[in-house]
Amino acid sequence: MKLINFSEVLVMGAGPAALCIVAELVEQGLNVTALASHTPDKPWPNTYGIWAEEVESLGLESLLGHRWSNTVSYFGDGIGRQGKNPTIHNFDYGLFDQNSLQQSLLKRCRNLSWNLETAEEIRVLGTETEVLCKSGKKYKARLVIDASGHRSRFIRRPDHGPVAEQAAYGVVGRFSSPPVSKDQFVLMDFRPNHLTEKEKCEPPSFLYAMDFGDDIFFAEETSLACSPPLSWNILRERLQRRLSSRGIEIKEILHEEHCLFPMNLPLPDRNQPLLAFGGAASMVHPASGYMVGALLRRAPALGAELALAMSVKPSLDSSALAKKGWEVLWSPELVNRHRLYQFGLRRLMSFKEDELRDFFATFFRLPRKDWSRFLANTLPLPKLILVMLKLFWIASWRVRRGMVFGIPSSSS
Template structure:
């Protein structure tokens, strides 16, 4: 169920395993995806998919100074290429791998396990049966059970693709995080911090996006829009033409689903958003093949497994014990960062990017094996100031 990147990723792999797939979605999978999807270029190269990048930057930087002096204006150079997917190319590539499969444009209203099969009843009255059902309809799915751990923190962003009175970033530059707060009022500095994510698209077109880290409740789009305009104005930049506005809101610390349930999930519905970075597409591309291959093997078992058993097989692959432990570590770190004020966040990230590139890049992509992840987190702790160390251990509100 679904027609976004997660759904197309898993459907493509299931079809390539020779399985019979029925696809349901509330809209056609050809409907354009509205948001931008970023990824470190090396991560995509390792998958042999670098051709799907629509934009690529070598000049990648971040700003973690206060912006009030010369030192605060100096960027941190990442020396690591960053790219944006060409969303149409990614969508077309995945659709082509789905072969002649056609999507049933339907809205599911109930799902029932009927012994060997699972039935999906749709608003139209049509019912579909399958050996196993995968919900890839996004984090708002109402069919996936998960524990209630309290308010869910969300990352919010408001962005503009457009033309400006002067360049909001240097020519050919990608800015991962600009945390300089010199444009904020005293009142705004008391609120949860946000940063600029920006890039030069060439031909006088830029993308600028004001992004908050995870907050519960999240910062509003109106607040982020106000901050973005204040940031640009402080640097003498005006928006001359709006080509596209982008609104993002997604959970960062969504609890892992109940992995005993007879309904399988993938993507946002399966809590696959990286709690530390907010990225997911790289994980979708890496983890879909193993899940599809394992399901193909499980479906061939004699005597046949029922729906509940097949779903459990899928959950065990999707969230192996190691992946669960890594996810818990990331969520622990996110809770600590959510307690940091703007000054501590700037200090934390400045230290984070002093780690060896393969360490911070693997941390952000969630590709580090658990033992190495633990060592990287320990190294980060030792590199940090005592103020940050205490915040990591007890939360900033306790220090």
């Protein structure tokens, strides 16, 4: 194999995670090589939502393509006035303009060229790591970071059984009548009046929808997390039936969105000599499914730590550098918070449709500063525990039982 180059850090991937960490490493003055199967300017297929307060704290609100102040959810049964009343969040929500976010990160990468390669083997050789590619080319670096996504085969992690995945099917388009009110964002619409009694016992899903203006709307049917995940065909059919029950037809599809990602992927082995970032590092929030905010918040500390370690101790080998990175990326505080979120997700996965509606209606009765920071994963561990206890205290007995023991299936 032909050796192409030797760098301080080699990053694999070209999505949001890879661009975030490459941008930080380049700004730290490190010599970076990037490998991916496609160019980093390939358009991202999915939308990325974030609460406006979170993006404002990062100083990136200018990258939002849309922003809504009228933000609501529906947790009633859809029957009667009380069942149709929304939960009003009074909290701005936004969608990134994918192209603006992507170009902003690429600009920070300072025209770094991505090598279009497929890695076949990675060998740790002590002071350096070698990446052997399908093309026959070989790359070496002091440290390799896998930011290629949760499906990476190079990152070791324990096997804790089946992984729960969030699935969604959505449509950006024009409808016979608006699926949401003008200038409105609907975070979760769990109203089940389009489902049969049998379907209400199946894994639940909800509508995530918003008004883009100019008679264009986004409507997406989402399942929170289940194993195996709900198929896109099932979600497409549920979305169509949900809309039909309200007398709404899809008149024109401008974009279809298909999402599928793990919610409770086990944390990687933090003793391995490869470092990961993004989905490969299990950075998806187990409670909300969000990750972009975490990428933007956590990349600077990781980049700074790696730059410091490489400059202060140039003799550190690949394993030692990876260990430094893992310690920053998954500190004991973050590990314990992640475990709490995963515990909660396991309990929620046992909830049926009506129990899930009860849970979320209770969750959004918490003070806004509590539920918003819970969903952003910015609560310190003691505060996170306190918020979870507060939620338990105000919940119904049925939800309390489910939070502690899970809710038994009807067949048990």
